[in-house]
Amino acid sequence: MNHSELARDFNKDEQRVDWHDETLFWIRNKRDKAAQAIPEWEQLRESASAIKDNVLSGLHNYLLEFESNALRNGIKIHWAQDAAEHNLIVHSILKASGIRQMIKSKSMLTEECGLNAYLEKRDIEVIDTDLGERIVQLAKEPPSHIVLPCIHKKKEEIGTLFHEHLGTRKGESDPLVLTAAARENLRAAFLSRRAALTGVNFAVAETGEFVVCTNEGNADMGAHLAQVHIASMGLEKIIPKRAHLGIFLRLLTRSATGQPITTYSSHFQKPREGQQMHLIIVDNGRSAQLGKPDFRNSLKCIRCGACMNTCPVYRRSGGHSYQHAIAGPIGAILAPNLDMEQHADLPFASTLCGSCTHVCPVKINIHEQLYKWRQEIVKKTGVPAAKEMSMKLMKNALSDPALYRLAGKTGRFLLKYAPFTINNHFNPWYQQREMPQAPETSFRSWYLKHQK
Amino acid sequence: MKSREKILSRILEHQPESTALPFSPEIQGNETGSLQIFTEVLTKIGGHVYQPGNLNIMKDQIRGLFPGKSRKITTLSLFSDLADTGWTIQSPSELKDVEVAIIGAHFGVAENGALWITEDQMKQRVVPFICQHLVLLLEKKEILSDMKQAYSRIGDSTYGFGTFISGPSKTADIEQSLVLGAHGPKSLHVFLLD
Numbered sequence: 001m002n003h004s005e006l007a008r009d010f011n012k013d014e015q016r017v018d019w020h021d022e023t024l025f026w027i028r029n030k031r032d033k034a035a036q037a038i039p040e041w042e043q044l045r046e047s048a049s050a051i052k053d054n055v056l057s058g059l060h061n062y063l064l065e066f067e068s069n070a071l072r073n074g075i076k077i078h079w080a081q082d083a084a085e086h087n088l089i090v091h092s093i094l095k096a097s098g099i100r101q102m103i104k105s106k107s108m109l110t111e112e113c114g115l116n117a118y119l120e121k122r123d124i125e126v127i128d129t130d131l132g133e134r135i136v137q138l139a140k141e142p143p144s145h146i147v148l149p150c151i152h153k154k155k156e157e158i159g160t161l162f163h164e165h166l167g168t169r170k171g172e173s174d175p176l177v178l179t180a181a182a183r184e185n186l187r188a189a190f191l192s193r194r195a196a197l198t199g200v201n202f203a204v205a206e207t208g209e210f211v212v213c214t215n216e217g218n219a220d221m222g223a224h225l226a227q228v229h230i231a232s233m234g235l236e237k238i239i240p241k242r243a244h245l246g247i248f249l250r251l252l253t254r255s256a257t258g259q260p261i262t263t264y265s266s267h268f269q270k271p272r273e274g275q276q277m278h279l280i281i282v283d284n285g286r287s288a289q290l291g292k293p294d295f296r297n298s299l300k301c302i303r304c305g306a307c308m309n310t311c312p313v314y315r316r317s318g319g320h321s322y323q324h325a326i327a328g329p330i331g332a333i334l335a336p337n338l339d340m341e342q343h344a345d346l347p348f349a350s351t352l353c354g355s356c357t358h359v360c361p362v363k364i365n366i367h368e369q370l371y372k373w374r375q376e377i378v379k380k381t382g383v384p385a386a387k388e389m390s391m392k393l394m395k396n397a398l399s400d401p402a403l404y405r406l407a408g409k410t411g412r413f414l415l416k417y418a419p420f421t422i423n424n425h426f427n428p429w430y431q432q433r434e435m436p437q438a439p440e441t442s443f444r445s446w447y448l449k450h451q452k
Numbered sequence: 453m454k455s456r457e458k459i460l461s462r463i464l465e466h467q468p469e470s471t472a473l474p475f476s477p478e479i480q481g482n483e484t485g486s487l488q489i490f491t492e493v494l495t496k497i498g499g500h501v502y503q504p505g506n507l508n509i510m511k512d513q514i515r516g517l518f519p520g521k522s523r524k525i526t527t528l529s530l531f532s533d534l535a536d537t538g539w540t541i542q543s544p545s546e547l548k549d550v551e552v553a554i555i556g557a558h559f560g561v562a563e564n565g566a567l568w569i570t571e572d573q574m575k576q577r578v579v580p581f582i583c584q585h586l587v588l589l590l591e592k593k594e595i596l597s598d599m600k601q602a603y604s605r606i607g608d609s610t611y612g613f614g615t616f617i618s619g620p621s622k623t624a625d626i627e628q629s630l631v632l633g634a635h636g637p638k639s640l641h642v643f644l645l646d
Contacts, residue, residue, distance in 0.1 A: 023628055038563075050474035057471045060464045079456035131634060132625035148625065155627045175626035183635060190635070191545045207608070217581045217621040217636025224578035224613075225544050235459065240473060246603040249616075250563075257624075260493060260564035261599075264581075264636070265616040272577055272613070283459045291466030 002345040007317035011432075020152060021315040027148075028309040030258025031359065038250070048247050049363035052300035055238055056290060062205040062238045063281065069208025070279060073270045078280045083113035086282045090115060090197065090230060091122060093278055097228055099124075099195045103186075105212070105219035106130040107199030108146050108303060109232045109282055111325035115197075127189050129218040131182055138165050144319025146326055147256050147305035152318050186218070196222030200233035200279070201302070202248060206241045209269035210279065213252065213262040220266055229271065230278045235286050236299040248302060251361040255304040289337045294372045298333045300362040307356035307366055313349050322346060329356035333369040336377070344381055347373035405444070412438045485562030485597035487644070494565030497619035498632050499640045503592075510643050514554070514587060517641065522551035527575045528589065544578040553583035557617075559594040560642070561602050566618035567642065568602060570611040577613050581621075586637040588617070592644045 001009075011017050035041045055062060067077050080086035086109075094102060102119070104110065104126055116126045116137075128137045132149035136142065138161045143149030150158070159173035168181045198219045203210040210231055212219045223229045239248065253259045271277035290296050308314045308328030319327035324335040324343060332346035347370045356366040383391075397407045414421050415438035423430045491501045504510035511534055518524065524535035525547070531537070531554050541547060555574060557567035567588055571577055580586050596602055606614070621636030632638055 027628075047474050050471070053471045054473045057468050059467050060460055063460065063463070079454070079459055081455045081459060085455060129635065130625070131623045135625065148628075150625055151628075155629075158626055175629035176631055178626055179623060179631040179634065183633065186635060187548070191548055215621070216623050216634035218634070220581040220615070221578070221635045224576075224581060235463075242606065242608070243600075243603045246598075246600040250599050259497065261566050261616065261618050263497075263617065263619050263621055265566070265618075267611070267614045269610065269614070270612040281459075283455075283462075287459055287462035287466055290463060290468075293468070296466075296468065 003317065003321050003323075003349040004345070006321035006323070007313075007349070010318040010321055011316065016152075016154070017316055017318075019154075020318060023151065024309045024315045027257060028306070028359070031255055031306055031309065032258075034254035034258040034260065038254070044247055044251055045361055045363055048251055048302075048361055049300065051239060051244055051247065052362050055236070055240065056296060056299055058240075059235070059238065059290065062240060063235060065205040066203055066208055066238055067281075069206070070203075070210075071208070073208045074277065075208065075268075075271065076276065076278045078278060080280055080282045080284070082284050083282075086110075086113045086232065086280055086284070087115050087118040089280050090232070091119065091124070093228065093230055093276075094119075094124060094195055097194065097276075099228065101125045101127075101193050102195040102197060103127045103129050103189055103193045103222045103226070104197040105199065105214060105222055106133055106149075107197065107232050108143075108325055109199060109234050109284075110197065111142060112284065113232075113282070115232075127186070127193070129186050129189070129222060130214070130216060131179060134182060134186065135161060138162075142320070142325065144327065145305060145308060146303055152320065190221045190225050193222070194226055195228040195230065196226035197230045197232065198223055200231050200237050201252070202239050202245060203233055203237050203279075204240075204242050204245070205238055207269065209242070209267050210237075211245060211249075211265060211267050213249075213265050215259075215263045217264055220264055223266075223268070224272065227274070228276045228278070229268075230280065231268070232280045232282060235281050235283055236301075252302055252304055255306040255359065255361040285338045289334075292337075295333065295337060295369055297364050298330065298337070298366075298369060300364050301330050301334075302362055304361055306359040306361065310355045310359050312351055312353065312355070317349065322349065329366045329370065330364070333366060333373060336373050340373075340377060341381065344377045347371075347377060405442070408442050412440075412442070484593070485560070485595040485601075487562075487592060487595055490560050490562040490565060490595050493562065494560075494619065494642060497565055498622060499565060499619045499642055502641065502643045504643060504645070507645070510645070513643075514552075514641075518552050518585065520551070523549050524552040524554070525550055525579070525583075526554035527573060527579075528554060528556055541576065544576050544582070547576065547578060547582050550579070550583045552585045552587060553579050554587040554589070555580065556589045557594075557642075559596055559602070559605060560590050561596050561599060561616070563598040564618055566599075566602075566616040568606065568614065568616055570609075570614040572611070574613075580615070580617060581636045583637055585639045585641070586617070586620075587641045587643065589643050589645065592646055 078089045135150040144152040155173040162168040166181045200210045201213045253262050314328040324331050335343035350370045354367040526535040560567045620632045620640045621634045623634035624630045
């Protein structure tokens with residue numbers, strides 16, 4: 001199934017899709033309020049964008065600088081060319097310490113790499129500890145949003161899941177009670193697991209430290225209790241200087257949820273005494289993306305999710321319709337880089353309205369890249385015959401004034417006297433739309449008449 | 453070639469022409485942040501802020517907040533009459549039953565209500581996360597206005613581990629209903645002293 005078919009499924013439950021749409025736009029509004037409270041907001045976006053441009057242009061040396069500083073700090077550095085190598089490295093680290101159970105805080109990269117499934121096949125249990133991620137893990141689903149993993153779920157469904165897995169009362173759906181049950185249950189996991197995996201929000205070349213941001217405190221609970229801390233990061237997460245965090249941390253959470261900052265912004269510089277700290281630097285298509293001038297900008301992304309919250313298509317189609325670890329507008333330009341043919345539907349899942357570009361804290365030209373991907377995809381795979389035919393007809397009508405006028409006249413006539421010729425089940429345009437009122441006359445004839 | 457070399461050589465081949473860094477971290481403007489804004493922001497995100505006047509009033513307030521006999525620990529000898537100062541552990545999980553932890557913070561940030569705390573103030577990294585309630589101590593004059601100044605203050609110091617804490621642990625993952633006390637402390641109490 002492609003994006004539009006899955007979106008049609010999502011839209012069958014009208015109440016749910018309305019809730020999804022309105023809730024995400026409510027978050028988008030919170031983002032606006034938070035941004036408007038900072039007078040230098042646009043300057044911050046400008047600086048963040050320029051820093052990321054600089055990072056991409058000097059990535060080779062920044063990675064080397066980060067590596068040597070991190071090694072000096074006592075962090076073990078691993079390099080993975082692709083998802084398979086990343087998963088293998090995680091597995092070998094766990095195996096070396098005889099660990100069969102791991103807890104994990106939010107890491108979209110491990111979703112991209114399919115780490116959980118890989119480890120489960122090798123009899124290693126993984127527990128996701130971000131509440132939203134834990135919920136979708138229990139439901140055996142992928143996250144539908146990078147910041148709000150279970151935004152597609154209603155509290156009653158979560159209540160049923162928790163009743164089954166955590167033993168909460170049947171029918172209990174109070175978020176307070178459900179969160180308390182998860183806290184209790186996951187505390188036991190935090191205290192007993194010897195390995196914790198976290199993502200990385202920023203890695204500082206100058207100091208060899210990395211920063212992990214959470215609201216729940218789950219990354220810290222995991223990392224500070226475990227004997228082995230593994231951090232997985234995409235190689236684009238580098239920033240040159242520690243002082244640059246002063247820009248990115250101001251932008252990240254305001255863009256994501258409208259909060260001034262996450263509850264915890266933790267800076268890991270050295271392992272705890274007696275602890276192993278591993279950091280895996282993952283490529284998985286990123287170095288190839290760097291070589292594409294039209295698309296390399298997407299590597300500036302700091303994963304705030306603002307483009308999803310604002311996107312009229314994402315809000316009404318749900319994250320699962322994208323079939324990629326990162327959904328929404330940014331996912332639709334990242335996914336084709338990994339496999340253009342498999343994700344050929346995604347750049348078309350957009351109205352090209354540009355709202356995503358408008359809210360992006362690092363000024364990625366998302367909608368322009370969506371348009372460019374469409375051109376690449378059409379060049380490579382062509383367009384459906386019906387679309388090609390209708391485009392040809394359209395081209396003829398638009399380039400011939402007499403034909404154009406005749407078409408307009410015919411259309412107005414049919415809409416007025418024989419609407420069934422247009423509004424029928426062969427015309428997908430009318431499946432979710434009301435008929436417009438046909439005007440009596442065209443603008444051209446109105447203008448000619450009134451000019452006299 | 454090993455993966456590292458392959459990745460690095462692909463990057464070197466693909467990275468665009470060098471562009472300049474825009475940002476200079478020098479401080480501009482007023483360094484002191486507003487106590488009022490700090491208090492407002494931190495209160496809005498679920499934290500509690502107190503200005504007790506002196507140490508004895510503060511101790512009474514903490515006793516009032518946590519009257520029970522549950523386990524309280526601190527890293528500040530100042531509070532030896534309120535909480536355990538002599539705690540030592542083999543493994544951080546031994547702190548699982550800590551009800552209240554009282555520790556100091558380096559500075560606060562007015563724009564987001566965050567407090568900067570480093571490992572030396574925690575003694576054990578997990579302390580400010582594993583306790584049920586966290587009490588932080590801050591000198592009033594240590595409130596900066598924004599994150600740019602925060603990093604200017606942090607400078608190139610080494611800390612092993614450091615964190616900004618802004619409010620109690622929270623989640624809104626279930627239908628966007630805000631719940632305080634996700635995995636970390638259920639409440640945060642910040643005492644401002646002269």
